[in-house]
Structures are given as C-alpha cells and as structure tokens.
Amino acid sequence: MGINKDQILGWVGSAIVLVVVGTVVLALFPETFRSLVPAKASGPVATNQNSLTPMPPPITKPKPGLIPFEQAPTVRFKGRIQQVTEMVQRDGQIHIWIHDISGKEMQVSVAPGWYLQYMGCTLGHDTEITGMGFSFDNQGGDPLIYARQIQINGRNCRLRNDEGFALWSNRLR
Numbered sequence: 001m002g003i004n005k006d007q008i009l010g011w012v013g014s015a016i017v018l019v020v021v022g023t024v025v026l027a028l029f030p031e032t033f034r035s036l037v038p039a040k041a042s043g044p045v046a047t048n049q050n051s052l053t054p055m056p057p058p059i060t061k062p063k064p065g066l067i068p069f070e071q072a073p074t075v076r077f078k079g080r081i082q083q084v085t086e087m088v089q090r091d092g093q094i095h096i097w098i099h100d101i102s103g104k105e106m107q108v109s110v111a112p113g114w115y116l117q118y119m120g121c122t123l124g125h126d127t128e129i130t131g132m133g134f135s136f137d138n139q140g141g142d143p144l145i146y147a148r149q150i151q152i153n154g155r156n157c158r159l160r161n162d163e164g165f166a167l168w169s170n171r172l173r
Helices: 005-028 030-034 113-119
Strands: 074-087 093-099 105-112 128-135 145-152 155-158
Touching: 074 105, 074 145, 105 113
Parallel strands: 105 145
Antiparallel strands: 074 093, 074 128, 093 105, 128 145, 145 155
C-alpha cells in the first residue's frame, strides 16, 4: 500500500487549482478579505516614554475624493427664453437663459442640438418654456439647472432620467 506517482500528481494538481481559484476570489473581492490581513506599520513606531507600548497612529484628515451621494434637488422653471447658446466644446450642448414672471434669470442646460431636433423640440428667442430639472450646485448664487424634461410649443420632451443621466447618452444601454 504505497503512494504511487499518479496520486502525487493528482494532489499537486489539486493544490495548484486551489491556489488559482483562491487568487481569483481574492482578486474579485479584495475588500471582503482585506480585514483578514493585519495592517503593516509604516515608518517608525511611536512609543509611550514611560513604557515600550506602541501608541496608536495619529488621526489624519480624510483625503479628497468622492463625496457621499445626495440626491440633487428638483427645480421647476417657467419663463420666456432670452438667449439660446450652443456650447461647441461640450458636444453641442444647448444652454438657454430664461426670465421667469418675477424677472429672475436662470441658465438651463438642455441637451445637444441634434437630440432636440430629433425630439422635435425647437428652442427659440421669446418662446415660452416650462420644465423640471436638477441643480447640483449647492454653493448658492445662480446655479446651472440641468433640464430633465421641458414643454415647449405644447410638446413634452424628456431629456434625462430620474438620476440625471442624459437619455441621448449610450451609457444607459
């Protein structure tokens, strides 16, 4: 009852398969297994002067990066178009400036010209427009409004979904 060559090759093969599968799992879910690996100290370890007990690392400020998601407030607008501008550097995005009943001016980012033409939504000077959109600027002042839907000349035009993604973009496919 000895171990033959085929059994050894089978064990080695099984071990290799387990290592490969384990590596793939770790690569696919790194955050799940990160807590299992002890943190490595970097630099000299600070110690208490009265004992050799290591002190906890100093608290650092959070680094700049992603901001937690907050849903942008919905903004309703209604008024008369005072200016229509095509932003060439932004893929032909059309911006309009409207004056509401009180005379307040608002800038609205609508959609690329080709998409408005496709939807049959013609924007023109002194045309009445109503709509709903998002304002991502919470710094105050006169924030840019990103139109979600507009109604112009009795025609409803849907431009962005509820999360603010442009319907003309292929990111939704």
